[in-house]
Amino acid sequence: MSEIEKHFEALAPEYDKIRARNWYYYGNLKKRYKKLVPEGKRVLEVGCGTGEVLASLKPSFGVGVDISGKMIEIARGKFRSRPELQFFKASAGDFKSGENFDYIIMPDVIEHLEDVPAALRNVKNLMSPRTVFIISMANLLWEPVLWLAEKLKLKMEEGPHYRISLRALKKILQAEGLRVEETDYFLHLPIYVPVLSDFLNKAFSKISFFNRLGLLIFLRLLKN
Numbered sequence: 001m002s003e004i005e006k007h008f009e010a011l012a013p014e015y016d017k018i019r020a021r022n023w024y025y026y027g028n029l030k031k032r033y034k035k036l037v038p039e040g041k042r043v044l045e046v047g048c049g050t051g052e053v054l055a056s057l058k059p060s061f062g063v064g065v066d067i068s069g070k071m072i073e074i075a076r077g078k079f080r081s082r083p084e085l086q087f088f089k090a091s092a093g094d095f096k097s098g099e100n101f102d103y104i105i106m107p108d109v110i111e112h113l114e115d116v117p118a119a120l121r122n123v124k125n126l127m128s129p130r131t132v133f134i135i136s137m138a139n140l141l142w143e144p145v146l147w148l149a150e151k152l153k154l155k156m157e158e159g160p161h162y163r164i165s166l167r168a169l170k171k172i173l174q175a176e177g178l179r180v181e182e183t184d185y186f187l188h189l190p191i192y193v194p195v196l197s198d199f200l201n202k203a204f205s206k207i208s209f210f211n212r213l214g215l216l217i218f219l220r221l222l223k224n
Contacts, residue, residue: 004112005067007159012070015050018156024192028201029136030056032186032218033105036134041102046092046123047109051075054105055085063099065090092119095126103132110137110169111161120176124223133178133221139185140165142215166217177224185214 001009011018019026030053037043037057045054048064049071055062055078064087066072075087088095092106092113104123113119127133138146140163149155170180188204189197204210 002067002114003160004114007157008066008068009070011157011159012050012068012074015071015074015156016052019052022155024197025187025190026052028187028190029053029107029216032136032216033057033107033134036218036220037103037105042100044097044099044101044104044126046095046104046106046119047112048072048075048087051079051085051087053107055079055082060084061099062086063088063097063101065092065095067091093122095122097126100128101126101131103134106133106135108136108138110135111163112159116164116169117172117176120172120178124176124178127223129223131223133223135169135219135221136186136216137169138163139213139215139217141213169219173219173221178221179224180219181222182218182220184218184220185211186216186218188214190215 033053034057039058040060042061043054043057043059045062045064048054048066051064054064062085064075064085066089069089072087072089079085092109093115104126106123110116123133143163146155150157166183173180186205187201188210189200191197204213
């Protein structure tokens with residue numbers, strides 16, 4: 001078992017409680033994916049955790065995979081009344097499927113991959129020419145803030161991870177035959193301050209300089 005898998009296995013029992021405490025961040029993450037992925041599509045989520053993002057998209061058929069078996073057990077229990085959702089223990093680099101997907105999403109996962117090119121290569125093999133692949137990841141500029149927030153117990157423990165720059169990721173994507181169709185920055189204030197948070201997040205997203213300071217970077221990808 002890798003150190004990353006050990007970390008998320010240990011985190012699984014408290015995962016939903018931690019997400020609930022950080023409801024503003026995770027709520028906005030869901031909203032963003034719901035804006036990017038229409039309801040009723042066939043969706044694969046790589047690194048699904050306990051299935052909350054996938055379920056919120058209301059797919060006609062949804063598959064979630066995660067490296068943590070305990071996360072998958074929790075997801076299956078939570079969504080056992082929704083037969084259109086299926087959950088499997090697998091890594092991003094190992095999962096195989098004969099299904100066709102309209103969308104593949106990978107939220108907050110790229111920094112936890114032990115071999116980014118191999119994982120992206122495998123995801124590409126799961127795509128049809130029409131599949132849209134969406135990655136979201138933390139902006140490298142935020143690493144000092146995220147490190148401090150974790151030390152102060154204000155955010156989920158990351159465990160083993162390596163932040164990758166947007167430039168470096170784009171080079172890997174190009175080498176693996178994935179084309180970046182759109183790049184977007186999102187969520188400039190990830191904690192809830194009444195009135196201020198929603199106002200600033202909306203305002204900064206419209207100003208070119210401030211826009212690039214968003215916590216999250218979203219990439220919309222197609223297969224070459």
